[in-house]
């Protein structure tokens with residue numbers, strides 16, 4: 001469908017995160033004249049890279065692990081390799097160190113992963129095999145607005161009853177041994193929700209599925225390479241990008257037929273609230289944000305000295321020991337209390353992507369989930385968790401950079417209170433964010449759409465919120481240009 005318009009801009013996208021760029025690309029693919037406006041000096045939102053610690057050490061302030069990007073139906077359809085983007089994989093996507101000094105690992109092979117789980121190996125294979133076989137169908141339902149009716153009813157009928165369970169129930173129902181339950185809990189805790197809430201099992205199941213279908217990749221050289229490739233592709237399609245331009249009110253925008261906001265409700269209310277009808281304003285102001293994170297980036301003199309040798313070959317490390325410890329930490333932060341000890345997610349890119357540090361040196365980052373908006377310093381608590389499973393870690397630190405939960409919001413206003421998913425991913429806000437609607441991308445204002453992670457399918461680098469919002473906007477555009 002090729003559409004043209006006499007307006008200078010057919011569409012303006014505010015915010016150049018992965019969803020904003022995906023929306024802009026899809027509109028430009030359909031012949032619209034598109035402008036992206038970004039407050040920061042670089043494009044990418046959660047996809048930037050920077051020398052946060054020392055010269056030559058390239059850190060990703062936000063996303064690094066791109067399982068969602070490589071499995072995204074939209075992003076994976078783009079010719080990003082033409083712009084130099086290369087994916088790099090570790091032998092293991094995940095390692096989960098245990099208190100006895102061993103670590104469980106998740107590789108592409110279900111069989112190999114199951115072999116590490118002893119008495120729970122068969123149960124693991126029985127759970128994962130059908131999921132992985134239905135992965136394509138499940139992802140196309142999961143990565144979008146509420147799938148009503150489901151596009152793949154058989155796969156959905158099999159997956160939904162498991163996915164709707166609290167992760168805590170599922171871990172106990174599926175597995176008999178504490179290590180297998182701990183592994184399942186570590187994956188579920190990416191939801192940043194208490195593990196006894198409904199549908200938290202879905203996060204663990206989807207992440208396990210992605211680890212077995214594609215593995216967890218890195219963008220060689222840093223996540224900014226992915227943002228750069230998306231930006232270049234947009235420009236190749238005729239789109240324009242203006243950085244260093246913070247929009248404080250809709251009136252500042254040049255005229256355009258469509259406006260797509262890669263913004264969270266808090267930011268939408270700030271810049272367009274005075275134009276929204278009261279009922280919609282109220283719905284947006286009721287949108288719930290979840291806990292924050294405290295993040296540390298390190299420049300290191302050498303790789304992390306994990307007690308368990310196999311953890312050295314994993315990209316993502318889950319540090320919480322047992323199911324009970326992880327569940328306790330996640331419940332505490334949800335209730336606004338300090339987790340003691342915190343559950344820590346650590347990413348070590350340089351053993352697999354040496355381009356991010358000077359020769360022989362390394363980087364790593366870790367975050368702990370912490371109460372919403374916290375200004376507290378969790379550096380010592382995080383480094384203690386790492387020392388517990390990698391004694392001697394601190395002796396390898398050359399420099400550190402930290403973000404409190406409130407710093408995270410200052411870095412990017414979409415991370416309200418440090419909530420990196422731009423809104424709690426509870427069952428009620430998973431498919432119907434930010435308001436309950438079959439078309440949650442549309443606002444009551446003619447031509448104005450939301451396209452950020454505060455719309456379905458929520459947080460993560462998949463660009464699918466941008467793609468779905470662009471599709472909805474294109475329908476309106478086509479109808480208006482026909483008249």
Ligand SMILES: Cc1cc2nc3c(=O)[nH]c(=O)nc-3n(C[C@H](O)[C@H](O)[C@H](O)COP(=O)(O)OP(=O)(O)OC[C@H]3O[C@@H](n4cnc5c(N)ncnc54)[C@H](O)[C@@H]3O)c2cc1C
Pocket residue numbers: 014015016017018019020021037038039040043044045046047061062063064065066067068069245246247248262263267271293295367408412413414415420421422451452453454458459460461462
């Ligand atoms: C520490 C951290 C680690 C993460 N790790 C991963 C990971 O490994 N894998 C993964 O898949 N996801 C990860 N995420 C989540 C992921 O980064 C986000 O879900 C994703 O970036 C959301 O994309 P988006 O396009 O919706 O918004 P964003 O990426 O937040 O982009 C929004 C953009 O809008 C701009 N903006 C905001 N207000 C204005 C304004 N008024 N005017 C102009 N511009 C404005 C912002 O500057 C920003 O560039 C992580 C996030 C964080 C913070």
